Amino acid sequence: FNGATVRSGNAMNSVKFEFFGVASHAAGSPEMGVSAMDAVELMNIGVNYMREHVVQETRIHYVVEDGGHEPNVVPPYARSWYYVRAPERELVDIYYQRLLDMADGADKMVGTTHKVTFLSGVHNGMENRVLAEAAIANMRAIGAPKYTEAEEAFAAEMAKSIPAEKKRIGLMKSPLPDAMGLMDVNLNTSIYDPVGAGSKGGGSSDVADVAWNVPTVQFRTVYTIVSAAGHSWQNTASNGTSIGHKSTIFASKVMGTTVIDLLTKPELVKAAKDEWAMQMQGRVYKSPLSPDLKPPLDQLKPQH
Numbered sequence: 175f176n177g178a179t180v181r182s183g184n185a186m187n188s189v190k191f192e193f194f195g196v197a198s199h200a201a202g203s204p205e206m207g208v209s210a211m212d213a214v215e216l217m218n219i220g221v222n223y224m225r226e227h228v229v230q231e232t233r234i235h236y237v238v239e240d241g242g243h244e245p246n247v248v249p250p251y252a253r254s255w256y257y258v259r260a261p262e263r264e265l266v267d268i269y270y271q272r273l274l275d276m277a278d279g280a281d282k283m284v285g286t287t288h289k290v291t292f293l294s295g296v297h298n299g300m301e302n303r304v305l306a307e308a309a310i311a312n313m314r315a316i317g318a319p320k321y322t323e324a325e326e327a328f329a330a331e332m333a334k335s336i337p338a339e340k341k342r343i344g345l346m347k348s349p350l351p352d353a354m355g356l357m358d359v360n361l362n363t364s365i366y367d368p369v370g371a372g373s374k375g376g377g378s379s380d381v382a383d384v385a386w387n388v389p390t391v392q393f394r395t396v397y398t399i400v401s402a403a404g405h406s407w408q409n410t411a412s413n414g415t416s417i418g419h420k421s422t423i424f425a426s427k428v429m430g431t432t433v434i435d436l437l438t439k440p441e442l443v444k445a446a447k448d449e450w451a452m453q454m455q456g457r458v459y460k461s462p463l464s465p466d467l468k469p470p471l472d473q474l475k476p477q478h
Contacts, residue, residue: 175350175362176318176424178306178393181370183299184233184259185266186378187462190291191217191277195284197250207248211241213280213288214252220276221256228269231374233259261374263297263462293470295462299375299382300453304446305391305432306368312431318363318396319420328415329360332408333399344401349373360399361417377404386459389446393428397421 193214198207221234228234235257242249256273260266277288321329333341338357345353349369356362384390397418402408412418435442 175366176313176364176395177366178301178309178368178391179349179370179375180301180303180306180368181299181349181373181375182261182301183375183382184231184261184378185263185296185298185382185462186257186259187266187270187295188255188257188293189270189273190239190253190255190293191273192251192253192289192291193277193280193284193286194288195248195250195252195286198248200246200248204248208250208285209248210252210284210286211238211249213277213284213286214238214241214254216283217273217276217280218254220279221273224269224272224276229260229265231261231376232265232269233257233376234269235259257378259376259378261298266295266462291470292464292467293473294380296378296380297382297386297459297462299379299392300385300390300450301368302385302389302391302446302449302453303368303371304442304449305389306393308435308442309391309393309428309432310365310367312428312435313365313393313395313424316424316427316431318365319424321361321363321417321420325415325417326361329399329412329417332402332411333360335408336399336401341401344403356400362396362400383459383461386454389450391432393425395421395425395428 191214193210195208195210195213196206198204200207218236218238221236225232225234236254238252238254240251240253242252258266258269258273260269274290277290280286281288341357342354345356348356350356350366351369352364379392381390381392398409398412402412436446
């Protein structure tokens with residue numbers, strides 16, 4: 175949609191767990207092996223039982239990056255990758271420690287050892303309504319993009335890939351005031367007042383750490399069809415078309431005009447800073463990254 179949210183995103187830690195066991199023939203001498211994959215699975219089970227006992231907005235995701243290679247060999251090595259998200263940074267720290275404890279427990283159950291690699295961490299978001307309203311005012315002055323018949327036809331064809339019940343579910347959780355009226359809309363050209371006040375978003379961003387240090391606004395412009403999920407092929411497909419290009423141009427104009435406002439209207443800057451100070455409530459920012467943490471450049475290597 176075209177607009178800005180004033181809801182908070184989740185704080186997050188990204189971490190990898192590597193377990194080390196002993197290889198052995200899984201049929202001929204299983205008693206000689208120690209399965210690293212067993213440790214990964216047992217840790218995952220512990221985390222999945224923990225889900226019932228965390229605050230509602232918490233999100234914990236994992237993938238098993240390496241679980242062994244041949245079924246007849248006890249896996250001597252296995253690796254999982256976790257994201258731990260929660261609505262406050264302090265909660266992430268608590269749940270992260272529980273994951274570390276579960277990795278220790280998996281070692282004791284299986285007989286493995288393990289290594290923890292902390293990759294990244296971010297704070298929960300803190301959006302500024304004063305800046306959001308300034309950006310939206312510029313959106314309205316500029317006007318949302320108009321779409322050609324060809325673009326509308328492309329969007330309509332792509333919309334067929336999202337079942338009606340999935341679209342309805344997506345709109346039910348949308349913060350937009352007219353969400354359920356968008357069932358038959360493919361490209362939403364409306365511009366909205368700031369939405370989501372008092373609610374929590376599921377995702378995470380390092381923009382949040384900027385927002386803990388200076389008043390910050392994030393806005394969005396339409397680049398894909400209504401109810402397309404984040405990280406979906408529909409998003410990728412539309413981004414590479416004229417629909418995505420129009421979105422980028424529109425967003426660039428909004429950014430430019432809002433910056434001009436901030437440079438020429440000291441009262442706007444003061445109002446944004448006053449709101450930020452009220453949000454901080456005397457809290458002091460502390461980075462979740464240790465001073466000696468190195469960028470995980472190995473993540474840039476091809477994975478397949």
